[in-house]
Amino acid sequence: MSWRLECGACGRPVPRGLATVCPDCGKPLLARYELGTLDGAALRRAWAGRPADMWRYREIMPIEADEAPVTLGEGGTPLLELELGGDFDGLTLLVKDEGLNPTGSFKDRGLCAAVTRAVHEGASDFVIPSAGNAGAALAAYAARAGASARLFIPEDTPEGVARRCDHYGAEVVRVDGLIDECGRLSAEYAEATGAFNISTLKEPYRIEGKKTMMLEIVESLGWRAPDAIVYPTGGGTGLIGSHKTLSELRDLGLIDGTTRLYAVQGSGCAPIVRAHQAGATHAEPWRDASTEAWGLRVPGALGDFLMLDALRESGGGAVAVSDEAMRAAALELGAAGVGAAIEGGATLAAARELRRSGELRDEETVVLFNTAHLLTY
Numbered sequence: 001m002s003w004r005l006e007c008g009a010c011g012r013p014v015p016r017g018l019a020t021v022c023p024d025c026g027k028p029l030l031a032r033y034e035l036g037t038l039d040g041a042a043l044r045r046a047w048a049g050r051p052a053d054m055w056r057y058r059e060i061m062p063i064e065a066d067e068a069p070v071t072l073g074e075g076g077t078p079l080l081e082l083e084l085g086g087d088f089d090g091l092t093l094l095v096k097d098e099g100l101n102p103t104g105s106f107k108d109r110g111l112c113a114a115v116t117r118a119v120h121e122g123a124s125d126f127v128i129p130s131a132g133n134a135g136a137a138l139a140a141y142a143a144r145a146g147a148s149a150r151l152f153i154p155e156d157t158p159e160g161v162a163r164r165c166d167h168y169g170a171e172v173v174r175v176d177g178l179i180d181e182c183g184r185l186s187a188e189y190a191e192a193t194g195a196f197n198i199s200t201l202k203e204p205y206r207i208e209g210k211k212t213m214m215l216e217i218v219e220s221l222g223w224r225a226p227d228a229i230v231y232p233t234g235g236g237t238g239l240i241g242s243h244k245t246l247s248e249l250r251d252l253g254l255i256d257g258t259t260r261l262y263a264v265q266g267s268g269c270a271p272i273v274r275a276h277q278a279g280a281t282h283a284e285p286w287r288d289a290s291t292e293a294w295g296l297r298v299p300g301a302l303g304d305f306l307m308l309d310a311l312r313e314s315g316g317g318a319v320a321v322s323d324e325a326m327r328a329a330a331l332e333l334g335a336a337g338v339g340a341a342i343e344g345g346a347t348l349a350a351a352r353e354l355r356r357s358g359e360l361r362d363e364e365t366v367v368l369f370n371t372a373h374l375l376t377y
């Protein structure tokens with residue numbers, strides 16, 4: 001399959017190669033496929049006959065027909081129905097359990113796609129700022145590709161999270177600061193050494209890997225889009241990827257209707273929630289960001305405008321929840337047999353608020369994202 005790249009903000013076409021951000025405005029690039037040349041029904045049949053990993057959707061992924069991905073068996077995770085009763089009586093509540101990916105989080109999908117592309121274009125050294133999960137995923141996929149990886153992680157990242165990154169042989173640098181400071185150091189390191197900076201939305205392909213979560217959900221539901229999804233939002237690749245996939249599937253004639261996208265953030269770091277509630281098109285950086293959900297501790301995101309567009313265009317919304325509520329909800333998922341990280345708990349806590357406020361209605365199908373396994377902490 002063939003694809004092209006264009007800027008997600010100004011629309012400028014950008015050559016493929018080892019692509020980063022828009023050379024004009026510095027905003028994220030998006031991959032665009034020739035969907036008009038594809039037969040949706042034929043694709044659906046072809047996908048059904050392939051192994052249940054994320055590359056089964058390769059016709060709408062950034063990979064050449066004869067190219068082998070750098071893979072560890074990512075994707076194909078379960079979509080589990082939750083029977084929690086109480087507030088959730090009357091609707092179908094499902095959880096996409098991304099903790100079952102090779103390094104224990106949904107980050108595997110994005111880093112798998114991005115490393116595959118970058119290695120194909122000649123990269124052999126990578127650098128990333130990370131709260132832990134993306135770092136572990138990069139470390140694993142770089143190792144798989146025979147490439148090197150340097151990770152900048154906040155000093156207060158839990159020891160278990162940091163040790164996972166060491167495990168795959170990456171060079172881990174602990175930084176006195178938050179993810180934005182790690183981002184600055186990664187950019188400097190890339191500039192000084194020529195390493196490829198695979199930071200969130202600094203290249204276009206992590207979104208393409210993440211979008212396969214939504215493809216799997218729609219396929220599992222018999223090519224029906226859910227009414228709503230609740231997604232724990234940091235840098236936003238999963239949210240942006242979900243919105244992009246739904247639009248691609250509509251263009252292919254495989255689904256109709258819209259899915260409302262809801263972002264959930266921690267109340268100690270909720271720039272997207274604040275901006276959405278203010279009706280803004282960009283998010284001001286959040287000061288003194290603090291939440292135990294490390295993956296959601298992103299004070300300012302490069303793709304803020306894309307996330308806010310996705311929430312608005314889908315008719316969804318944004319909710320902030322406390323760390324206590326996330327923790328309690330993660331335990332509730334545990335009691336239902338799902339080993340959820342606190343970010344997964346955040347989606348259940350938010351869904352309960354959305355249900356109580358009448359946003360999630362009877363008879364609807366609602367999907368939560370457990371983005372990482374309990375053991376990643």
Ligand SMILES: Cc1ncc(COP(=O)(O)O)c(C=O)c1O
Nearest residue numbers: 234235236237238295343371372
């Ligand atoms: C477990 C977990 N959930 C959610 C997120 C936020 O993901 P995104 O960057 O797609 O918004 C992260 C990011 O680090 C994470 O590690």
